[in-house]
Amino acid sequence: MTMKETKVYSIGERALISRLSGIFNTPEGKERGQEGILVGAGSDDCAVLDLKGEDCLVVTTDMLHRTTDFPPEMTPWQMGWMSAAVNLSDIAAMGAEPTGLLMAIGIPADTEIAFIEELAKGIQACAEFCETAVIGGDLDTHAELTITGTALGRVKKSHLLLRKGAKPGDLVCVTGHTGSAGAALEAIQSKKSVSENVLKALFEPVPRTKEARKLAESEAVTSMMDTSDGLAMSLYDLARQSKVGFRIREEALPILPEVEDFTSDPDELLEFALYTGGDFELIFTVDPGRLKKVQNICNLTIIGECTKYDTGIALESPEFRLTNIEQRGYLQLKAENS
Amino acid sequence: MTMKETKVYSIGERALISRLSGIFNTPEGKERGQEGILVGAGSDDCAVLDLKGEDCLVVTTDMLHRTTDFPPEMTPWQMGWMSAAVNLSDIAAMGAEPTGLLMAIGIPADTEIAFIEELAKGIQACAEFCETAVIGGDLDTHAELTITGTALGRVKKSHLLLRKGAKPGDLVCVTGHTGSAGAALEAIQSKKSVSENVLKALFEPVPRTKEARKLAESEAVTSMMDTSDGLAMSLYDLARQSKVGFRIREEALPILPEVEDFTSDPDELLEFALYTGGDFELIFTVDPGRLKKVQNICNLTIIGECTKYDTGIALESPEFRLTNIEQRGYLQLKAENS
Structure with a gap:
């Protein structure tokens, strides 16, 4: 039991999820009395x-840690905003209206109270932006700042948007835009300068709550998810x-002009656009006969x-050459251990 | 800003919650369109x-850490069971039927896969015991094993049980029984022997899901909560x-005979019964005119x-002497820093 193959880091997040799903016997599609x-x-x-x-209820949870999820340059307010945003973006991805947020926070005992208050203000600002509220939570002490958010939402069954469809x-x-957060992270890690606009995409990602609801109500969208794991991973999931x-x-x-200014290497630009996560945009598919119904809803780009x-x-170059888009991008366990 | 008074450990959990509640502007009783x-x-x-x-939806979240919440003697299966149980006990406390569990788990990268599988089996066993299922979650790597569970439940508005009432x-x-988990913890920490039955109260606490629903449906119960923070703290909350x-x-x-065997000191026995947490029992109040409706529901004891x-x-001694019950018990932040 001490072989490398028996350790968590050796198999990656998706393989581990698959093993645990077998244990949890996740009852997808199985009806449980009134609560299917x-x-x-x-x-x-x-x-x-x-x-x-x-109606149906949608619910999601995400755990974030200071060392692995928050770049050192982030303010406490931004850490709070981000912790709320990752969960509210998942609610948006289903076309749902957020109905509440719960935040469980593990705090190092020697943390300044002012730090935690700023963090709470960031959470609250993001909740308010998405027209919802913090309805519960849990506080305890922990060696490393750890924040687990849970968001709830509701949507008409007929408007629910899945990855399937x-x-x-x-x-x-x-x-x-795509690749903004990835470019910001690269700029920080390589200590290159980049515009405030790009940094903000990483530090203060905006959940597309309002856009998502209108898209769901349009009845023109056939599938949807968010791009937080990167565009390539999202395409593979869809x-x-x-x-x-x-x-x-x-x-x-759609790449921000400031990201195009950041690198002169077209391969690096494509790397940002396809294979980096952290953008909380929506990727969705539209019935072409109903395209007009969604075009005025928000700033959207048809990419394929x-x-x-x-x-x-496949990726089609300007010269109509086709290459495969690879199945890779941001995944916590892989990112740390590859 | 480096004074002791500005640090989290200096003010305790309840004071910190109170400060953050101000920031979150928790909209208790405020109606938000259809979703009050x-x-x-x-x-x-x-x-x-x-x-x-x-109906109404009830939801709760709890974060647990290996060093502060799981005694070293616990098996991975028991850690999983406990992580589910703390949340499902909160659902029971409202008189609700659990409708789903989400588990966010931060795992040290060098953890054996077999450990995580045992942990998952413990979660699943507790969910099944409470007739619910794991419907979602999140996995990532983290220095210390950290588990944040979120449980959902539903209950008729007319059957909802609050601390108020x-x-x-x-x-x-x-x-x-009361004080069993506290006695078990004391036995472990002082390396004294105690019966398996007592240890099991600490390591595998049983959420009172079925009892809670019947109590709620009886319409004889006027208020309810669980005793996870200890009987004294629960009385103060009610x-x-x-x-x-x-x-x-x-x-x-009601004290287990094995706990009475464990200590010959009546003060220590009272300390266990009133001021130690970890028991996941229900404490509730009953309209005396309707007592008969609840007496056959479950093993219950009228304590006052x-x-x-x-x-x-007040605590009334066998000699009818009254003393004050103090407001103290298990609270994470205080427990670590007092």
């Missing part, structure tokens, strides 16, 4: 519980759940289209 | 959200929310009665 579990752990940004009536021919869209492939146009990827599952996930 | 927050953070075991219709003249009841006092009969306190708020919380 519509979507269980693992397959979407949130678990989904059937409420009596026309995209069809060949649907258009692929993203909100905002592909797996919807059983579609993708053709993504390289030229269409859905193809057949067996054609895989 | 019936009970906000701080005043009960769970936050309560109004669902459309006759007790009236002078109501009877005070508890399920099971008193504060219900605006009642208590007269508790020392002779009536509710009095007027200004008479305080």
Whole structure:
């Protein structure tokens, strides 16, 4: 039992989740009396519980640690904002309206009270921005600052958006820009300068709560998730759940001008755009016949289209050359141990 | 800003919660469109959200750490069971039926996979015991094993039990025994032997899920909470929310025979019964005219009665002598730093 193969770091997050899902016997689709579990752990940004009536409840939880999740340059206010935002972005990804946030915070005993108060103000600011509130939590002491947020939301069953639902021919869209947070992290780690706008994408990511609800209500969107693990990982998740492939146009990827200024290497730019996480944008697919219904909802960019599952996930260069998009990006366990 | 008074450890958990509640502007009782927050953070075991219709949703979160919450003698299976049980006990305390559990787990990278699988089996066993399921979660690496559980439940609004609601003249009841987990912890720390039955109370506490629902449905119970912070702290919480006092009969306190065998010191026995936490029993108040409706529901003991708020919380000795029950017990931040 001391072989490397028996340790957590040797198998990676997704393999471990898969093993534990077997133990938890996650009852996806299984009805439990009045409270059906519509979507269980693992397959979407949130678990989904059937409420009596026309609505469902979505719920998600995320644990963040100071050393692994908060760059040293972040202020306590930003740590609080981020802790709320990661969870509220998952609620948005389902097309749901947030209905409450719970924050469990483990605090080193020698932390300044002023630090914790700033952190709380950041949490509160993000909750208010998303028109919800902190409804509960837990406080205790812990060696390293650790914050586990849980967010709840609700949405009409008919408006719920899953990773499943995209069809060949649907258009692929993203909100905002891609690769901004990744470029900011690279700038910090390599001690290069980058614009405030790019740093803000990493330090104060904005959950697309309002955009998500309008997209869900449009009834034109066929699948959706957030891009927090990076665009490539999101495409693979959508592909797996919807059983579609993708053709993504390289030229269409929406990249901040300041990120283009940051690097003159086109490969590095593509690396940021596809393979770095931390952007809390929405990626979604749209029935092309209903495109008009979503175009005025928010700042969105059409980056490609859905193809057949067996054609895989391809990137089309400006010269119409196709290459495979790889299945890699931000994943906590891999990131630390690869 | 380097004075002791500005550090977290100097003010204790309850003072810190109070400061943060001000920042979070917890909207207790404030209606938010269709989703009223019936009970906000701080005043009960769970936050309560109004669902459309006759039901409400209860939700709670708890963060546990290996060094501060799991005695070294615990098995991984027991750590898993405990992590689920603390949250499911909070759901029971509201009279609600659990509808799902989310577990965020931070795992040291060099942990044996077999350890995590045992932990997951313990979580699953407790969820199954309470007739619910793990519906979501989060995994990442962390220096110290940290588990944040979130439990959801639902209950008819008319059956919801709060800490508020007790009236002078109501009877005070508890399920099971009191002080068992505290005696077990003392035995471990002082390396004295104690029966397996007592150790099990600490290592595998049983959430009173089924009993709680029947108590709620009886419509005879006027207030309820769990005793995880100790009987004395629970009495103070009920008193504060219900605006009642208590007269508790020392002779009536239900103590396991093995705990009575463990110590010959009556003061130590009383210390276990009143001032140690870790028992996941229910304490509740009953309308005396409806006592018969609850007596056959579960193993319960009447330990006293509710009095007027200004008479305080008193312990009556077998010789009818009254002493004050103190406001102390298990609280994470104080426990570590006092």
